[in-house]
Amino acid sequence: MNWPDFWQHVATYLELAAAALAGGIVAGIPLGILASHLNFARSPILLAANLGRVIPSLAVLTFMLPLFGVGLAPAVAALGLLAIPPIVINADLGFRAVPATAVDAARGLGMTNAQIFRQVEWPLAFPILFTGVRTAAIEVIASAVLAAFIGAGGLGEYITEGLQANIPRLLFLGAGTIAAIALAAEFGFGFAQRRLEVKT
Template sequence: MRAIIEYFSTHGAEYLQMVGEHLGVSALTLVIAAVIAVPLGVLCARSPLIDRISVGIATVLRIIPSLAILIFLVPILGTGVLPAVVALCILAVPPILINTALAFSTLPAEVLEAAVGMGMSPARVFFKVKVPLAFPAAFAGIRTAAVEVIASATLASYIGAGGLGEIIFTGMGLMRTDLLCIGGASVAILSLAVGQLLSVVDRRMRRYERA
């Protein structure tokens, strides 16, 4: 315990910088993955062919370890933030894509028919009816991806992208339990905190259900 207190007293600024790097890489990854996966998920709900191809590829990508992807990308993209973000995007896209496709493909037909019967245009049906109904399941995919990305972003430091992984890898190299505890606990707390924050966002966005 004393070693942990000493670490924070002497490396506090460095620790905060690593937390910022970790969150920065994770946030950038999540934004890019959402921009790719959400529109593709909507297309999957409209086209069975695109759904089979996209979801099939996403399912395969989910079983590939992030470290293996990093090792493959380093000779192509070098080291730093870029290969880390690409590898983490490959991890984040599948849950967002699969949940979004499922959310938009399982909308209640009677509700959509009622909206059309009321004279709503296709654009209004999409934004006023489909999006609110699909939001819970689609956002669950984003929340899952966020937690997975933050947990896996420790590997980013392995290729020079910074983050809390530096503490973990340093602890492994020096056989220092205090550094391993600090790094592991920090990543776990960040994952739980972000997951809880997104749960709050989800509840606030769905206040209409309790109205």
């Protein structure tokens, strides 16, 4: 067992997933806010998000190849695209769930639009929005295994190697570690959600 190699793969895997999730958040939340606030933008954004949900991650990775070549960049781009739909959909849901009466009251009390957003809409939308981030994180972690297929490395390499050379031990090492990371993320996000979530 080559430990430095193992930790290297774990680190690459986490970096991949974290970068993709960060990208998904940065792109997904504003899109979700747009969809929830502008009626004309809602259908196209949600349609795109739902389509994005249907396309298999491996297909997205393959499409990335001609655009970015092989390596880390296309893997991050593909996984990032994968992270966007659940975040967009939940951000839209979260902001739509904010009671119109709360916004009316906030405006009537003299809050500016920015204050209404920060002090009323965001905290009320946050629990649902965060659930989307959590879903995206799990999806990204589960799918980052595919990055090895386009030469981005990570724990997926154990699986590709294990399959090619028929070494079950390697397969289990890769799959088991990925499963452990996914579970840890699920619990970690669950814990963070309970901590961050403002009581409603």
